Amino acid sequence: MRRAMNSEAAPSLLGVTLRRSFTTGRFFLGYGSAISVVLGVSLALSPGSAFASTFPFLLPIFVVVGSMGAMVVFTNDRIKGVLEYLLAYGYSPRRLFVTFLLTALALSAVVLSVAVAAGLGVYLIRGHQFTTQFATLLVLYAIPMSIASSAFAATVGMLWTSLSSPRAGMNSPIGLIPLIGILPCLVTLFLLTTLAAAGIFSPAELLLIAAGVVGAVVLIVVALLSTLGRFLRRERLLSPA
């Protein structure tokens, strides 16, 4: 009989979880990628600087949607008893959490890369310049907000599993999480649109405000991550069946 040794560490599930998220969450990944590419290319083909000024603010919404494949796998695994099985075989809740969080971030990186490459490629081919203002918007808002919002959605969905569970009357396999995930992006859009219309702040100040919102989302995610030990109880990962 082959005896397992206690010293054996449970192997990483990141690769297999990522692969499963690509297949099981292909609707979200395809939808997020397709819409963001269509949006980017449309804006890049339109006259003027619509792409440079609008695309970075809309992109995080679709990146968050594209990263939902991780939540689909998490919710399916919880309901079908896979997480329960993994807990029995030495995986801690924290380790499972980190695996799904990294998967969500990897999926968001895929959508982000595809959308920026397509949109920016068409924009440059059309003869536009890659301006400092556009680069600043990407670096200070679009990329960090995409990552932070995806992390926010994944963290909330795993800490409060009732929010990521299917609900009667709602055609979503992951409940409210897509709506919660895009909330920071929508709030920022609303805030910036309102402030821009008021004409109180300069574009540079508005960018700083946007970066401030990103910082706030990052702080919320960090605060939630620091409560893992308290809130991520084993019971939450068990199948309700």
Place this chain on the structure above:
Amino acid sequence: MSGPSLESRGSGPAIECLGVSAGYNGNLVLRHISFQITEPAIYVVLGPNGAGKTTLLRTLSGILEPYEGTIRIDGKTLDRSSAGTRVHYLSHVDGIPDGLRVREALNFYALVERAGPSDVERVLDLLEIRPLAEQYVSQLSAGQRKRVSIARVFLRERAIYLLDEPTGNLDPKVAREIRALVLNLSRERVVLYSSHNLYEAREIGRYVMAIRNGQIALFGRIDDLRSSHFVVGIRTLEPSNALAELPQQGDYYLKELPGPESVPDLLRTLESQGVRIREVREMGNPLEELFADAPEELPGA
């Protein structure tokens, strides 16, 4: 030792549970449970819905952390990070990852349990699921999914098997095959087997652990259980006036006896009365009384 225990054949208890309380979100389901298991055998865990069977298996497997008490596996305090290297746990839900083919699902289990590709091929044959290997799990029937789920506990050998309703959703033929595999396992391993099926429990179990209201109501050898009423059913080849006054259940005339030792006398009496007997069988199952509301004091408790 405050709870029931069984005689040891080995060098030390495989499972030792001392004053364990456990539950969900602070709500107690198991209350101060104590027992000790040493002998390789099938221990059937019985109890009504909500009694705490699944909670007991989840706690022993390290999934749930006890609120109080100690669990020792092979003399060592349960370490949740390494429990899976000593214990196999089969949940009452399938636990099969979505979006995978059967072979991929088994490869997933093999990754988790540090088993190899040859182990996957072996269990495909053992559970007779090779024809399903390239099918998506979502295309399988409930019974086929259960077989795939059960296959994973045969990927690697462990000392202790915690099986939560392993034959649920299975047709009688497959259920019988699974029981045969589990019986084979139990020759050298400790198997805790939760079931709602009293006849299955009696067929395969050597010991029964009945749980009621989160506590062990009985822990003992199934063979030692006796019904408070021993009733046999008599089926005859032709109607008989000698049995006409007895109550009937289907084709059987029911006769209450003091115990199994009275059966030969009954047979002799019936023969002398000219009754042509086709079959005599025990009606009812002593385990049924474990589910009855009435007796608070169960035999052996």
